[in-house]
Amino acid sequence: MTADPRDAPAPDAAPLPEAGSVVLAATPIGNAEDASPRLLRLLARADVVAAEDTRRLHALAARLGVTVGGRVTSYHEHNETARADELLDVVAGGGTVVVVSDAGMPAVSDPGYRVVARAVERGLRVTSAPGPSAVLTALALSGLPTDRFTFEGFVPRKAGERSRWLGALAAEPRTMVLFEAPHRIAATLRAMADVLGGDRPAAVCRELTKTFEETLRGPLADLAAEAEERAAAGDGLRGEICVVVGGAPTTTPSVEDLVGEVLSRVEAGERMKAAVAEVAAAAGVPKRDLYAAALAAR
Structure with missing residues (x-):
């Protein structure tokens, strides 16, 4: 009979293998079943869990059937620099600090980078409990080349900045993965078609691993038109969105x-x-x- 990974050891059991470490722990990007047994153990037994949103952390723990055993503290973009040394003092004393973001891997367009950088400066151990990543999931689903790719983060919000930003990527030969908000996706796809070329292959991946997961594939011009039509019909693209764009075609000059x-x-x-x-x-x-x-x- 296989043990249920949610039956995590009590917080007073033997010390964690990660004791004296900062642990960047990936959380599910949609489906709670993607949580690893190691994540459940860390949540149950870490001395401190630093969460981007403490309410979301407790909601996730409830879905996973695990009780967070240590102290929970907020760790987000507005306090991550100031709170880094407070967390690392726990690590320096032999404790385990787990850093989680709302979904996916901390430090990838989420809090985490600054505490890692500071831990390196202080000579403290950093490790990870790897798991779901929206970037890699979207890349794998896109149908575009995966041998070389770049992650470009969130698209700039203002139209002028967005056009200049896209212009700088126009000659990028590698597949690109981007994040965008649902209320801006139609305008961004249109800008991409205008700047990168309407025939550039792309994929729009939304609600990854969730009930309404959807991946749209095709030339940027077609994807922009579909997003605009759906927005006009009141059925716009919703949820967390990743856009994957093919790299610039290689051309040999004459x-x-x-x-x-x-x-x-x-x-x-x-x-x-x-x-x-x-x-x-x-x-x-x-x-x-x-x-x-x-x-x-x-």
């Missing part, structure tokens, strides 16, 4: 495109053959063709 760079380098004093060799190698074009084109243009 020989003619590179002639100007070669001639500029020659005018600056570089030998023609050396300039051609270096530019051709960097661009991946035949050296002979570029040399002939540069001579003809000269």
Whole structure:
């Protein structure tokens, strides 16, 4: 008979293996069944649980059927710097401090980074109880390349900042994962289509691991149109949203495109053959063709 992981040992049992550590503990991003047995044990036995929202922590613990055994304290974006040393003093005394955010992995667009950085400065142990991550879940579901990717966090709220921010990502060759709020998703998808190109492949993943989980896939222009239509019909995209966007397609410049760079380098004093060799190698074009084109243009 398999033991129920919710039957966590009492807080006065043997010391935790994580004693004398800060533990970044991932919490479910939707489905409570995604909680690990280790998370349940840590919640039951840690000396301190530092939570982004203490009410949500207690609600999660109730769903998991576990009683938080230690002291619960708030740890959010407004107090994380000031509270870091208070938490680390517990660790320095041999205690276990568990850091949890509202969902997913602490320190990933959530509180956690500052206490880790301060723990490193103080030479204190930091470990993690890994688990659900909206970033990786959305990436895996997107159907887009996963071998190389970037996480860009939340999209800027203001239209001008958003356009400039997207412009800086236009040439990014790796798959990109972004967060966005439901009331801004239609405008953001339209801005992405305008700046990155309407034919750029993307996926909109919402309510991951929850009852109404949904993943929409297609070109950015089509996704923007669908989001706008659903918003107009009163059935807009709701809940926690991740957007996954394909990287910029790789293009090889033509020989003619590179002639100007070669001639500029020659005018600056570089030998023609050396300039051609270096530019051709960097661009991946035949050296002979570029040399002939540069001579003809000269």
